[in-house]
Amino acid sequence: xxxxxxxxxxxxxxxxxxxxxxxxxxxxxxxxxxxxxxxxxxxxxxxxxxxxxxxxxxxxxxxxxxxxxxxxxxxxxxxxxxxxxx
Amino acid sequence: xxxxxxxxxxxxxxxxxxxxxxxxxxxxxxxxxxxxxxxxxxxxxxxxxxxxxxxxxxxxxxxxxxxxxxxxxxxxxxxxxxxxxxxxxxxxxxxxxxxxxxxxxxxxxxxxxxxxxxxxxxxxxxxxxxxxxxxxxxxxxxxxxxxxxxxxxxxxxxxxxxxxxxxxxxxxxxxxxxxxxxxxxxxxxxxxxxxxxxxxxxxxxxxxxxxxxxxxxxxxxxxxxxxxxxxxxxxxxxxxxxxxxxxxxxxxxxxxxxxxxxxxxxxxxxxxxxxxxxxxxxxxxxxxxxxxxxxxxxxxxxxxxxxxxxxxxxxxxxxxxxxxxxxxxxxxxxxxxxxxxxxxxxxxxxxxxxxxxxxxxxxxxxxxxxxxxxxxxxxxxxxxxxxxxxxxxxxxxxxxxxxxxxxxxxxxxxxxxxxxxxxxxxxxxxxxxxxxxxxxxxxxxxxxxxxxxxxxxxxxxxxxxxxxxxxxxxxxxxxxxxxxxxxxxxxxxxxxxxxxxxxxxxxxxxxxxxxxxxxxxxxxxxxxxxxxxxxxxxxxxxxxxxxxxxxxxxxxxxxxxxxxxxxxxxxxxxxxxxxxxxxxxxxxxxxxxxxxxxxxxxxxxxxxxxxxxxxxxxxx
Numbered sequence: 001x002x003x004x005x006x007x008x009x010x011x012x013x014x015x016x017x018x019x020x021x022x023x024x025x026x027x028x029x030x031x032x033x034x035x036x037x038x039x040x041x042x043x044x045x046x047x048x049x050x051x052x053x054x055x056x057x058x059x060x061x062x063x064x065x066x067x068x069x070x071x072x073x074x075x076x077x078x079x080x081x082x083x084x085x086x
Numbered sequence: 087x088x089x090x091x092x093x094x095x096x097x098x099x100x101x102x103x104x105x106x107x108x109x110x111x112x113x114x115x116x117x118x119x120x121x122x123x124x125x126x127x128x129x130x131x132x133x134x135x136x137x138x139x140x141x142x143x144x145x146x147x148x149x150x151x152x153x154x155x156x157x158x159x160x161x162x163x164x165x166x167x168x169x170x171x172x173x174x175x176x177x178x179x180x181x182x183x184x185x186x187x188x189x190x191x192x193x194x195x196x197x198x199x200x201x202x203x204x205x206x207x208x209x210x211x212x213x214x215x216x217x218x219x220x221x222x223x224x225x226x227x228x229x230x231x232x233x234x235x236x237x238x239x240x241x242x243x244x245x246x247x248x249x250x251x252x253x254x255x256x257x258x259x260x261x262x263x264x265x266x267x268x269x270x271x272x273x274x275x276x277x278x279x280x281x282x283x284x285x286x287x288x289x290x291x292x293x294x295x296x297x298x299x300x301x302x303x304x305x306x307x308x309x310x311x312x313x314x315x316x317x318x319x320x321x322x323x324x325x326x327x328x329x330x331x332x333x334x335x336x337x338x339x340x341x342x343x344x345x346x347x348x349x350x351x352x353x354x355x356x357x358x359x360x361x362x363x364x365x366x367x368x369x370x371x372x373x374x375x376x377x378x379x380x381x382x383x384x385x386x387x388x389x390x391x392x393x394x395x396x397x398x399x400x401x402x403x404x405x406x407x408x409x410x411x412x413x414x415x416x417x418x419x420x421x422x423x424x425x426x427x428x429x430x431x432x433x434x435x436x437x438x439x440x441x442x443x444x445x446x447x448x449x450x451x452x453x454x455x456x457x458x459x460x461x462x463x464x465x466x467x468x469x470x471x472x473x474x475x476x477x478x479x480x481x482x483x484x485x486x487x488x489x490x491x492x493x494x495x496x497x498x499x500x501x502x503x504x505x506x507x508x509x510x511x512x513x514x515x516x517x518x519x520x521x522x523x524x525x526x527x528x529x530x531x532x533x534x535x536x537x538x539x540x541x542x543x544x545x546x547x548x549x550x551x552x553x554x555x556x557x558x559x560x561x562x563x564x565x566x567x568x569x570x571x572x573x574x575x576x577x578x579x580x581x582x583x584x585x586x587x588x589x590x591x592x593x594x595x596x597x598x599x600x601x602x603x604x605x606x607x608x609x610x611x612x613x614x615x616x617x618x619x620x621x622x623x624x625x626x627x628x629x630x631x632x633x634x635x636x637x638x639x640x641x642x643x644x645x646x647x648x649x650x651x652x653x654x655x656x657x658x659x660x661x662x663x664x665x666x667x668x669x670x671x672x673x674x675x676x677x678x679x680x681x682x683x684x685x686x687x688x689x690x691x692x693x694x695x696x697x698x699x700x701x702x703x704x705x706x
Binding site: 014028031032033034035036037039047048049050051052053054055057060061062063064065066067068069070071 | 145146148150151178179181182185210212273277290302303306307308311417420421422424425433434523524525526527528529530
């Protein structure tokens with residue numbers, strides 16, 4: 001099966017389940033996300049995004065976490081459910 | 087031996103603390119409610135007493151942000167041999183919470199786990215096999231519902247047992263045999279260990295989307311979120327006004343008129359209707375009788391202001407704030423306003439100190455600790471002090487200025503909001519550095535627990551009364567002494583150019599500004615006997631709000647910001663207050679039309695916005 005390319009979390013549509021591939025940038029960001037349970041391999045659902053580059057809210061392990069736009073654009077994910085993914 | 091409560095943010099550590107110690111602490115449904123170590127004591131089953139410490143929440147022992155750094159470093163400094171850690175865990179998010187648990191276990195510290203929010207987990211269809219988890223981790227585990235108190239007895243038993251060394255050794259040995267010998271495991275190993283544990287002990291029956299789920303989603307979607315925010319803010323505002331006004335009209339005013347007035351009137355006669363003591367206790371008579379607002383006696387205005395004018399609104403505000411906090415709305419508001427707050431150099435969570443500030447600036451100043459950088463704290467503290475009048479001041483302004491019509495209050499609050507916005511923009515452009523990004527957990531909506539809510543309101547009211555009444559009395563006393571000693575005439579003369587020239591106020595208004603260092607409500611009250619016109623009242627209201635925080639807030643800010651930043655911040659406050667007051671005086675005395683004022687404000691705002699944007703881009 002062909003592996004879908006990783007896209008930044010900000011370009012995922014709200015409501016879509018995705019899997020985290022990696023976090024670009026410094027170690028600091030990755031470890032902050034990690035402490036919240038968002039790490040490579042974690043399945044998350046994007047719940048919402050605010051307009052004008054506002055924060056993205058995701059659901060990870062049943063908890064909702066709001067992530068600033070800059071951070072969210074460095075989280076690379078792959079869509080999980082291909083049938084939603086035209 | 088001490089008991090330390092440790093866990094992720096917003097898992098109910100303070101609720102457990104309050105159950106164990108019987109001490110009342112503020113409990114809310116948002117991360118970062120507790121920013122200080124709180125200490126209390128409890129009696130163990132063995133009869134000996136033990137100190138309990140409520141540690142601010144952290145996700146990890148390797149701190150990833152400033153707030154956590156403080157928590158962890160204080161934790162390390164405090165932890166002694168023989169202390170017991172109660173690791174409070176959110177059962178609804180077991181997987182994520184276990185990360186901290188594993189870190190604690192790796193350190194070889196005696197841990198007892200309280201699986202808190204147990205009922206909520208069951209409600210959500212999450213089943214946790216406690217026996218199995220206990221076996222795997224090798225430590226005692228107790229399911230609890232700290233809000234209702236379920237499981238706290240069992241937890242207490244476990245703590246008491248563990249305080250006997252032999253048992254601790256037993257658990258320790260058990261743990262070492264179970265968990266990997268190599269205690270310094272890496273992050274990846276920890277997470278895969280957690281994955282294994284979770285598949286063994288937890289199963290989740292997926293439930294249908296409920297109404298609450300939909301409401302949660304709606305409140306963080308752009309359009310529905312904004313609509314909901316407007317509705318919630320409007321309702322909050324209306325409710326505070328309704329309850330506050332109702333209490334004044336139907337309870338406190340009648341009480342003062344029917345009970346207090348005859349007593350103090352009689353006392354006035356006994357005191358001989360004049361003289362030093364009479365003036366101090368009863369004050370001067372206004373058209374032959376006592377005027378609670380203007381007489382300025384300790385037993386008249388000194389009691390009437392805090393109890394009959396301010397308390398009703400403070401009470402009303404804390405009911406509404408308590409509900410918003412416990413429902414879990416504030417973090418969602420933070421998500422909505424994140425963009426706006428970034429323009430002012432902070433992230434969205436800085437809205438929490440702002441909202442708290444409408445009640446009282448003291449807890450608001452304390453809660454600036456949830457912000458990450460010094461820069462962010464500085465901006466937040468400064469614009470909070472300038473632009474957010476506390477409920478005590480609001481109540482007095484409603485009482486004094488509201489009678490001329492709501493539009494005047496709107497002018498004051500509009501001006502303050504404008505200052506808040508513009509100074510935030512300027513500071514964000516002027517200070518080096520940038521605003522840190524938002525990253526926070528958004529708690530689920532919860533139905534407020536009536537008993538917890540009532541306790542919280544009562545606690546805040548008690549703090550208010552303990553703080554307000556002495557300070558108001560002190561303020562009234564201080565003003566009386568200034569009058570009696572004649573210093574006031576001297577001061578009035580010195581400040582006359584500033585007051586009459588710049589602000590268009592009579593020089594006696596300096597007394598209100600002086601009283602404002604003690605308390606803002608007294609300061610507004612001082613304006614009442616001066617016979618000011620409504621225009622002067624508006625100018626004075628703005629200056630009084632913005633020029634300086636009250637003594638209690640100042641002390642907290644000094645501690646949080648340090649002397650150097652506090653001096654800078656105070657300087658900004660003074661410029662803002664007198665600048666805005668002077669401009670407002672200029673505009674109002676020349677009877678410029680409202681539309682031209684609004685247009686020029688918009689133009690000014692746009693200019694500031696563009697200039698600050700350019701400055702920021704140039705620097706990057």
